Amino acid sequence: MRIVITGANGLIGRSFIARFAGQHELVALSRSAQSNFAPVGWHQFDDSPESLQAIFSGAEGILHLAATRPHAIRTAIQQSQVLKNEQLDEQVFAAAHRAGVKNVVYLSSRTVYGNAPTPWSEATQVAPKAAYAEQKLAAEALALKLNKSAAMRIKVIRLAQVLAAEEFEGGLIRTFFDNALTGRPLNVTVEGMQREYIYIEDVVSALMQALCSPQQHGIFNLGSASQVSILELAQWLAQAVQKPELVKLQQPLKRVDENSLMDSSKFYNTFNWHPRYTVQTAIEDAIARRLPGNRGQDGEL
Structure with missing residues (x-):
């Protein structure tokens, strides 16, 4: 094609x-x-x-x-x-x-x-x-x-919103991935945000x-049909690099009421397609692709 x-x-x-x-x-x-x-x-x-x-x-x-x-x-x-x-x-x-x-x-x-x-x-x-x-x-x-x-x-x-370790520099996802891979803190400063991500x-x-x-x-x-908080993102990233101590809550947390979630059933049904990854397994796969000698679920670096 x-x-x-x-x-x-x-x-x-x-x-x-x-x-x-x-x-x-x-x-x-x-x-x-x-x-x-x-x-x-x-x-x-x-x-x-x-x-x-x-x-x-x-x-x-x-x-x-x-x-x-x-x-x-x-x-x-x-x-x-x-x-x-x-x-x-x-x-x-x-x-x-x-x-x-x-x-x-x-x-x-x-x-x-x-x-x-x-x-x-x-x-x-x-x-x-x-x-x-x-x-x-x-x-x-x-x-x-x-x-x-x-x-x-x-x-x-x-x-x-796309979940990718290669997100634009300065973005939350990119910063979290970079910090997790280099052993720097994953600072969580807000609560109340629930976002839908797709790998x-x-x-x-x-x-x-x-x-x-x-x-x-x-x-x-x-979309992926699921929502996650900023804290969950940080926790899953820390788990993926086996360093749970990297997660740091910056008290008091700022309250930000933000909510994004789409019904993607029309796409799923029309194109006979469903997401392969949850946000947690996506994070694990993305980390695996970035670590030397490791491969993601598709067997590719």
């Missing part, structure tokens, strides 16, 4: 390529010059619609991951970056249509639900709280319009399953 991946140099793109290179014909697409995509094909996107259409021509599926993430957006440039995201989504969908590629998987976000009561289903009234989430909703609306008017088969994936290995598996269902289309939640 020939699959073009936009945003191939991001966390999910790199993980997808590492998992499926050699099994499918993967074409990596990035805005910046790269040399680390072997053994897949690579193209640098030059912002022209003609360039995108030429790259998409002959593809059997497009995995559209490219976007400027919230952690990379600074207040002064937020609106311009969000506008660039929106313009890129429009370009990708239009180029796919012109190239005759109907099978597109588009990565949206759980943030479109804002603070709506959980669990969130695809029918839950969205309540975006930031420009990034509003832009994702605009792209979702365009995808649904093209599915109806142009017989496209765009699958919009509202993704839960990066499950994410790329699910995205491939969606790509392998070219006739499906619509909006789908994708």
Whole structure:
């Protein structure tokens, strides 16, 4: 299967390529010059619609991951970056249509639900709280319009927070993994937060399953269907490195009422897929992949 991946140099793109290179014909697409995509094909996107259409021509599926993430957006440039995201989504969908590629998987976000009561289903009234989430909703609306008017088969994936040791530097997950592996304290400063995470290995598996269902289309939640607290994350990481003493509660804990949980049964049933990992087994696997001489559950470093 020939699959073009936009945003191939991001966390999910790199993980997808590492998992499926050699099994499918993967074409990596990035805005910046790269040399680390072997053994897949690579193209640098030059912002022209003609360039995108030429790259998409002959593809059997497009995995559209490219976007400027919230952690990379600074207040002064937020609106311009969000506008660039929106313009890129429009370009990708239009180029796919012109190239005759109907099978597109588009990565949206759980943030479109804002603070709506959980669990969130695809029918839950969205309540975006930031420009990034509003832009994702605009792209979702365009995808649904093209599915109806142009017989496209765009699958919009509202993704839960990704659990990965390689998360962006400075993020909670990355900091916890780095500290656990180097014997530094896992400082827990808040209580009340309950988040849904999905392991990066499950994410790329699910995205491939969606790509392998070219006739499906619509909006789908994708998560692990479970919540964990920050304290549980710290405890499981400490257990995984056999150093429970690393967990440190910084009293008094700050109360932060945050709750995220999606109903992902539509995705599970439509694509005959379920998560392989719980958050705890995901942490164990991620630690195993980082320790010298150890391998994860898939037998890969």
